[in-house]
Amino acid sequence: MDSIKKQLTFFGNALKVRNKRNDIIASNIANAATPNYKARDINFLDEFKKVTNTGEIRVTHSNHIPTKNYNISGKAFYRDPVIASLDGNTVELSVEQMQFAENTMKYQTTLKFLNGKITKMLSAIRGE
């Protein structure tokens, strides 16, 4: 049972982080007209390292227990605006839209990989 789980958690975690990033970018777009709002974002790779066991505490010995931190509680950074605006808002719609498009595309890519894994496992189970 555990081996099936192992196959799926890697992409599952990636989806989780992508989803979190989508929420943050959506918050930025929602606040595109709010004075003094500062746009935020997370670093995907750092967050992903945190949820997989490739974090700060590395497993170097067979007796080590890998640390897994499943609740994503990483830092959300503030975006550096290309051109600062007068009302103190640092959301730039073009930037946010590009980031959103990139993130959703990568979410779909991960979904495709995960789907492939599931299809492969299913065909192995069926013995086709």
Add this chain to the structure above:
Amino acid sequence: MKIKNIFDIAGRAMAAQMVRLNTISSNLANAGATTGDPETVYKPLKPEFKTQYSENVKKNGISTVNVSKVVELQKEPFKIFDPNHPLADGDGYIYKAPINVEEEMVDMMDASRQYQNNVEVVTTLKALTLKTINLGK
């Protein structure tokens, strides 16, 4: 109310933009309104936007926007000398609502763009969620 997911984020942002569009259309509707009394003349309405963070924003980074209040701008009405106007006061002046139509139109375009952006976000993320539900099919 708690802010949990994308529907809360974009839904409230759309509601806020809708309030903005409502104030703009009220302002435009009253753009030509005249009175004989500078006290009762229509004053332009503007919403005040405020970021609303979710309870555990430090964990999930989610925030949306709310209209904290709608304010009346204290602008001086346009004073026009027109003694033949039926509403003219004793000195022959009428008072027009201080609304800059061009400014309101630009504001309207901005508000509708923002609204569209939020719709787009919801549509995209809804499609992604549906795809995730249909995994392995």
